[in-house]
Amino acid sequence: MRNAIGFIHEVYIKRTALCCILIAFIVLLIDYVTGRHIEFPIAYALPVGMSAWRQRRGLAYAMAILLPLARVLFYFPWNAMQFIYTAALNAPITVLVLMIYAYLVDRTSWQTEELEKELKRLEGILPICASCKKIRNEAGEYEQMEKYVTEHSQASFSHGICPECAKILYPDYFKHKNKQ
Numbered sequence: 001m002r003n004a005i006g007f008i009h010e011v012y013i014k015r016t017a018l019c020c021i022l023i024a025f026i027v028l029l030i031d032y033v034t035g036r037h038i039e040f041p042i043a044y045a046l047p048v049g050m051s052a053w054r055q056r057r058g059l060a061y062a063m064a065i066l067l068p069l070a071r072v073l074f075y076f077p078w079n080a081m082q083f084i085y086t087a088a089l090n091a092p093i094t095v096l097v098l099m100i101y102a103y104l105v106d107r108t109s110w111q112t113e114e115l116e117k118e119l120k121r122l123e124g125i126l127p128i129c130a131s132c133k134k135i136r137n138e139a140g141e142y143e144q145m146e147k148y149v150t151e152h153s154q155a156s157f158s159h160g161i162c163p164e165c166a167k168i169l170y171p172d173y174f175k176h177k178n179k180q
Helices: 004-016 018-035 039-055 057-073 081-119 145-152 163-169 169-180
Strands: none
Touching: 004 018, 004 145, 018 039, 039 057, 039 081, 057 081, 163 169
16 A cells, blocks of 8 residues: 555656546546536645645646636536526636635745755764764665765855964974974
């Protein structure tokens, strides 16, 4: 069961537009089969919200418009022309609500993404070698501190040499400098 959910999630991430269009088609099919008396406009929120969450704004807004309009068009094969006026009046309301919903989901997704970027920082206790100062990663392998910190935070490094290390590493330069 977990593998199936993981597979579905992976397909959704890689092929968001295709998944959302497929779900929209399924929702429309259910809406058509159940007839004019049972309405499923709340189900239109599923593909609209899924595409908005993945920040596919154009697709989300297009579905917010097209799904309610398709519902109005269903009245022709249903031969329920006396009710088409009610459906035609309800469609713009549904479109407006779905567009507001798409906008809010898109904004929430964007804010969540920005917060995740901001929170990507080091926390807790880092297991570090007392001798070489390498850090043990999640896989249990030791790697350079600079690499680990760069991968797990927003920090980056620039290298230089402090005066004490420079004197140890380059004693000839400092002897020459002190004579001047």
